[in-house]
Amino acid sequence: MAKATTIQDIAKLAGVSKSTVSRVMNKTTAVHPEKAAAVIRAAEQLGFAPNQFARSLASGRSMTVGVITQNLGSPFYDAIAQGVIAGLQGTGYSPIFADGRWDHVVEEDSIRSLQGRRADGILLIGGQLRGTDLKALCGTLPRVTIARHLPSVQHCCIYVDNVQGGFLATQHLIRHGHTKIAFIGGPHHHSDAKDRLAGYRKALTQANIRFTTKLVLEGNFSSASGHAAVHTLLKSGEEFTAIFAANDATAYGARLALDQHGLRVPQDVSLVGYDNQAESAFMIPPLTTMHQPAHQMGQAAAAAVLEKIQGQPIKSRVFIPELRCRESVATRT
């Protein structure tokens, strides 16, 4: 680190004490306009950038909020992260990221590291840690969880209702006359995937359609898994006229596999995805999917943690995903 200029240097150049410099930098007390001008001039001349470390050490606030992500790269989580950045913009707080990699050990380390950097608050995007562990780890540190629902009221969570999302997607298909609807899910242990499956089952039950395990395939939220699942499904010989994929990427893979088997979408098979990824509107045909207000959630979470830092009580908030009807669903005739 190159030796940077300090308020001391400025004080000397401007012919005042460093307290005065501090005062004009922070506008904390009125100072004589002339001296203030001299300070500002000196600061510009020396290209002064206050040392945040010293500032935080002295003031006790870091003006940062720690953001724990889990492997960026998924459109949904990326959009949340962008929402967080946008929500922090202009508030004086900077986000500082740490990766939890969907691993509770790594996640714990990341939180520790953020605490070491004295983050004033923590935002968890997804994650694996149990609520009780989280609480033990963070103590009184303001904390908001995004895209994940921790049951206890003690936790502030900004999340989407995946059961409802799965329900709405399936219901849409049912309303178009489909009864043999396949579901390509995520990993069995993933709560989002489980919830969407629960919603699927709920819609089936409500419509008096028998649930068949043969129509439920396990995927991993990747296009490749959607592609493979359709092959498996076709080979199984189980009849189906529609597919509900647990996310858009899975739907893309499924769509390609269908095409390779000479099945048309939506004439032969209807398809619904989940996430409303940017690319989905330009698929062939444009994909009907569930939209999640990811960016908005990120912003809401940023605002929430800021309020909490200011000592205000905040509560959890659920978002309901919305159906985006496009052209991948046809009425079963």
Add this chain to the structure above:
Amino acid sequence: MAKATTIQDIAKLAGVSKSTVSRVMNKTTAVHPEKAAAVIRAAEQLGFAPNQFARSLASGRSMTVGVITQNLGSPFYDAIAQGVIAGLQGTGYSPIFADGRWDHVVEEDSIRSLQGRRADGILLIGGQLRGTDLKALCGTLPRVTIARHLPSVQHCCIYVDNVQGGFLATQHLIRHGHTKIAFIGGPHHHSDAKDRLAGYRKALTQANIRFTTKLVLEGNFSSASGHAAVHTLLKSGEEFTAIFAANDATAYGARLALDQHGLRVPQDVSLVGYDNQAESAFMIPPLTTMHQPAHQMGQAAAAAVLEKIQGQPIKSRVFIPELRCRESVATRT
């Protein structure tokens, strides 16, 4: 910020001085095993996380590298950012992000803020600032530019040869017998777009194909712009048998527009994209595109800036994009 435990607390609990605590935390000097054990026990008991501010203030190193991004959300830049994160993993350095928003004013502020946080080095992903301004701003602060080529040897740049990329993509089309090749570019002022166009022209020239401005459309790297461009092209009546899109998103939009006009890919029109986005392999048909080693570039840049921080001299590095042949290109018969 809740009152956290300090080495002083640990010192008291372990019955040693804080210097000793510091020593066992940093393994800087051997200490009596028994005392060391006591310190470690005390630290665990109190859930100690060293205050990075105090640490940095005292040591003069922040153990962070500032990363300037420009609007996350594009697959290419996201992949670079992930590469940077991966490259820093386990090095003891944490990335701290700031958004430049493709705006030189914002970018300058971001760099200033990073300097205030005393980053030990800076990584610029893309950006608008001129090389001389950058140099003036950063001074001796180790700095590496990614995905952008600054002419002077003074700058260390990790970038891809977009001219070559545009050339290879176009050449691929030419080799399949195409001579009427449309190009859907990016904004006129965007250097990546300009370079890819230059490569396109170079390939045409080399094959003795006349360049027609009517076949060059302006886009903005979005699917919507690709979609619109094809409409414009079709309406213009200009003949073409192939399209080279400046990125994959643009190609998706173009593909949909073609489909809506009853044109088949690749039988009627061949299509090549740029970026090798994850979704491209699952388009219908799977999209032939130029692959850029974005993740690898991010990692390389992280390694480079670390070396520079250690005082080693480093030099720029060019990556050459590679053609990924899939099924969206057919031989012109």
Add this chain to the structure above:
DNA sequence: TTGTAGGCGTTATCAA
């Protein structure tokens, strides 16, 4: 309105 002095939690330099 201004300056002085103490403290924030570490690291680093001395002696011991």
Add this chain to the structure above:
DNA sequence: TTGATAACGCCTACAA
């Protein structure tokens, strides 16, 4: 091998 003690750069009473 240890323990004082002086930085590190800034903020903030407190006093002038």
